[in-house]
Every structure is written in structure tokens, then in C-alpha cells.
Amino acid sequence: MTTDTDVIDAARRLVAAELAPPSRIAHGALLGVASAMTLTILSLLLTEPALPARTTAALIGLTMIGFAWSGYALWVLARRHVLYGAQRVVAGWIALGAATVFSIGGLAVGVWGAHPAGLVAGISGIPVAAAAALILSHARRRVTMLADRLHVIKTEAVSMR
């Protein structure tokens, strides 16, 4: 016989497991690393002159694998381990920070190190940083809107007492 306490405990366990941060952090890290690696390899592929055919094939293969891992991590974060308000803002800042550092690093290597691959990597990181900025802005607007609504509800509740 299932009691109310049993079903509440079961729901609590499920919620705790679903909201557990390690998997989210792991998949967020996977997304960051896979994206950075993919962009770097793609830059090498596009800028290195006269690569042997086998090297070109290997780099294409690695790029495809990188895109696949990035896509998988994105899918998990979007569908399986969704992020809530404050988490989205933190994730947005991390994404913006990582993309900015990657772009500036790539551009620095390209300009001062005279490596075209760095330049391409740095430039390709700019749209990623822009996307991260958009996501961050959207997440902050949403949190502000929710916080405002919560404030209104609490104020109404107090005035009704």
C-alpha cells in the first residue's frame, strides 16, 4: 500500500536526482571543450597550406566528431537537464566569458604570433560570443521579469492578510 509519505518521498528523490548539478556541469563543460576544440581544428584545416590528404581527412573526421559532441551536449542541456532562471544567467556568463577568451586568444595568436589559424579561430569565436551575449541578455530579462512578478504576488498576498 502506497502512502502519501511514500509518494512525496519518491517525488522528492526524483526532483533531487533530476536537478543534481554534476551532470549539468559535466555536459556544460563538454559543450565548452568540444566547441573550442572543433573551432580550433576547423581553423587549422582552413588555414594550414598543403596538408597531406590523410591529415586533411583526419582533421575533417575530428571536426565532425567535435560537432557531434557539441550537438549531443547541447541536446542534453536543452532537453534532459534544462537550466532554470539563475542557472541560465550563470551559464550565459560562463559561455560569454569562455567565447570571449577564446576569440581574444585566437586573435592574439593570429596577429602577434603570425598564425593564420589563430586569426580564423579568433574570428569564428566572435559569432559564438555574440550568441552567448544574446542568451545571457535573454536569461537576465527573464529572471528580472519573474522576480518582478514574484514581488507583485507577495505584495498582494501581504495586503490581503
Place this chain on the structure above:
Amino acid sequence: MQGRGDSSDEEIVIRCQLGERDAFDMLAVRWAGPLSAYARRMTRDEDAARELTQDIWLRLLRSLPRLREPSRFRSWLFGIAHRAFADTLRRRYATTYHLDEGMPPPIGMAAADDDAALHADLHQIEQALTDLPPVEREVLTLFYLHDLSIDEVATSLSVPVGTVKSRLHRARRLLRRTFDMQGE
């Protein structure tokens, strides 16, 4: 489901959407019972109910950030429950059975006061519900046992209000017939 505590559903849902951990706990305490009861009534089987309840919770947690109108949480939640149950049926029977189309033919009977059967006590209703087809069982469960309005039931089931009313009418007649048979 307000009244079980100080916070409204809307407040708890917004706090969840903001990512406040203790709000999820409040959500679990408040809704674990009703969701489990819904699953038991719809599946009529303890194990299947447990599985359905888990499915509903997972869908809820993964969809909650996208809920745009927290004030309509109840109908949204039972909409999720309805879709989870429909998917359970589809998996079980591996057919293209649709809840919206899978109406059993109305059972002929003399027209009578449809609400008369509903004066029986809750226990009798629960027993009689288990004999009803899924569509009728669900609409009665949501309307009478979970106190959803007709508009909320319509939103939950993604059907027009008129359809809800006709389903309720048919469900009451079936329920009355069940009571009559029990009384004979």
C-alpha cells in the same frame, strides 16, 4: 490546489523557474499526492501508476522553464499528465490509438438526471471510475476529483470546451449506469 500552505501555485512555480531549490521541494510536497492519485485512477495498476507518475514528474521538470503563464499551472500540469498517459496507452497497445478519437460508442440508456449518480460518496465514485473507459475516466477525474474548471480541463486535454461538456455528459451517464448495475 491553493490552500495547502501559504504559497500559491503561481508563487511556487515562479520560484522554481528562478531556480530556488526549496521551491521544488514545496512543489513535490503539494503535487506528489494529486499526481499519484491521477496516475492510479487512470492506469488502475500500482506499478503502471508509479511509472506514469515518474514520467509526469520528469516531463514537468524538463518543461517548467518554458511555462509562460505560471498562473495557469494546474491546467498545464494536467495537460502534461494527459499526454504522458496517452503516450503510455500508445506504447502499451502499439497502435495509433488516440485518446481524442478513441471514444467508445455511447451506451444506450434512458435519459435521467445525470447528476444523480454523483451524490454517491467519494469511495463509490472511485470504484465506479475504474470501470469507465479512459476518456470518460479522465474527464471526470480532472473535473470532480481534481477540481479543475471546464476551461482548465479543456486546456489540459487540448480540446474545445464543448467537447469537455459532451464528454462530461457521457461520463455521467456511464457512471450512473455503473451505479445502477451495482444497485441491482
